[in-house]
């Protein structure tokens with residue numbers, strides 16, 4: 390978009406290509422292009438630079454979502470965060486990063502090994518627990534995840550832990566029995582500690598296409614999401630799928646994952662995110 | 669669905685016996701939208717729609733079809749043709765032990781797919797040997813060892829202090845000791861833009877000269893699929909693609925994007941988390957799914 394002297398069909402096509410290839414999707418791209426065309430027609434946007442600014446501002450607005458209000462833990466109660474999402478998006482690694490961050494802030498943390506299904510899932514979380522200096526509450530592979538979560542909360546209450554991070558098995562949102570398992574875990578948490586889980590965060594992989602919308606819709610419907618974490622933004626994918634999701638479902642993006650190490654987590658920054666789309 | 673949209677598009681244009689410039693234009697817009705919504709890459713869509721326009725121009729609408737159906741027939745036929753007309757199995761020719769190298773982005777399903785391939789090959793009467801060449805991810809070696817013991821398939825005892833290429837060379841030298849005739853090498857997930865890690869894959873390739881080099885890609889990947897596939901293919905000259913997590917509701921446009929940009933055959937699809945969940949790739953099924 391740089392160095393273009395006038396607003397013409399070619400410029401609009403360039404913009405359309407940038408938006409589409411950033412995974413913004415048909416609906417959001419169409420709406421943004423129409424808004425821009427309206428501004429051009431009204432002679433408000435008469436230079437490419439103004440057009441680009443207006444476009445960026447509009448996307449930022451779509452991403453501007455207020456935090457979802459929810460209960461806070463009482464005295465001596467832990468802040469309970471449940472991390473969910475489809476297979477391989479980065480849940481377990483993100484929990485390690487969140488634990489590291491909480492420890493840096495001087496908080497006490499435990500990890501709950503809620504993925505009792507996948508091979509070496511518990512071992513993977515344990516390695517992270519050892520590296521970050523966080524205890525991992527776990528049972529044998531194959532045990533009931535709800536039972537492990539219940540254990541985790543009991544332990545956290547007994548030890549007056551500040552933050553509980555619950556890892557869950559990856560699952561496709563289209564598998565109703567697996568979604569029911571998640572809802573059961575949620576109920577167990579609620580019964581054990583009213584007000585919890587204080588956060589239910591959906592992890593989305595930045596390389597995902599429009600299926601992310603379906604993921605967000607179904608996980609949101611099942612559990613009520615309080616936030617989204619967008620991982621693997623250190624790749625070449627722009628993660629534009631969150632634009633439509635934020636706009637449609639009003640779920641805030643909490644953090645972004647930018648690598649595989651424990652400190653590769655950043656708070657979400659809308660202007661930076663939008664700038665990255667335009668390269 | 670696309671068929672409904674095309675039916676509406678053509679309804680406005682009456683008595684069309686031939687597909688002409690103007691009635692095609694509107695139909696192609698709908699096709700373009702359907703493909704973009706299915707995550708087919710923007711540039712791939714552009715090229716594809718243009719090819720369809722060429723093929724459809726002047727075509728007679730067959731007696732039994734409406735113009736909309738005629739267009740769909742052309743699109744569906746072209747999609748199927750592009751994604752691979754003939755079923756392609758693993759090309760296990762030459763001397764044993766054969767070697768399969770799996771590569772791809774983080775979390776795409778390589779380790780699980782390695783296990784699935786081991787089961788698939790054993791059912792075909794082969795003797796697979798699983799080789800954990802991911803020395804980075806916590807419990808990655810553990811994960812493949814667990815899958816191996818679940819299947820009763822031998823797993824090479826990887827020493828994390830060795831470099832992946834040397835692990836693979838040593839595993840190859842030990843294939844005979846476990847009576848294996850095919851090695852399945854699981855590598856660490858990596859970004860295509862990580863030069864150092866991509867160079868590692870090239871080193872493994874150069875030392876092993878794998879029978880097959882397979883890109884394991886997630887079926888729900890969006891526009892970035894072309895960047896990833898193109899780069900892996902340029903550096904490794906892939907022999908095939910495996911698309912995972914295909915049992916979900918992702919439209920799977922990445923299949924077309926990856927095939928279009930690499931020209932390499934999609935050999936298998938992953939359709940679940942269990943080790944039995946590996947199927948051959950059928951282009952017609954993915955074509956109808958992409959069209960929606």
Ligand SMILES: Nc1nc2c(ncn2[C@@H]2O[C@H](COP(=O)(O)OP(=O)(O)OP(=O)(O)O)[C@@H](O)[C@H]2O)c(=O)[nH]1
Pocket residue numbers: 474475476477478479480481482483504507510557558559560620621622623624645646647648649653774775805857859
């Ligand atoms: N480059 C990059 N890789 C990441 C990021 N987050 C996670 N990963 C990698 O993605 C892969 C999968 O991460 P996991 O944490 O195992 O993902 P998961 O969602 O827990 O996977 P399942 O439990 O199997 O569903 C690992 O190789 C991670 O190192 C990120 O922000 N950037």
Ligand SMILES: Nc1nc2c(ncn2[C@@H]2O[C@H](COP(=O)(O)OP(=O)(O)OP(=O)(O)O)[C@@H](O)[C@H]2O)c(=O)[nH]1
Pocket residue numbers: 476477507559561772773774775776777778779780781802805808855856857858912913914915937938939940941945
């Ligand atoms: N639903 C579904 N899940 C799958 C499929 N294939 C793999 N998975 C899951 O995807 C997640 C990631 O699989 P892995 O095998 O650990 O992926 P990977 O590519 O080895 O990951 P890295 O080594 O970190 O790059 C796990 O939860 C798997 O069970 C599939 O076909 N369908």
Ligand SMILES: [Mg+2]
Pocket residue numbers: 480481482504510556557558559
């Ligand atoms: Mg995990």
Ligand SMILES: [Mg+2]
Pocket residue numbers: 778779780802805808854855856857
């Ligand atoms: Mg792996």
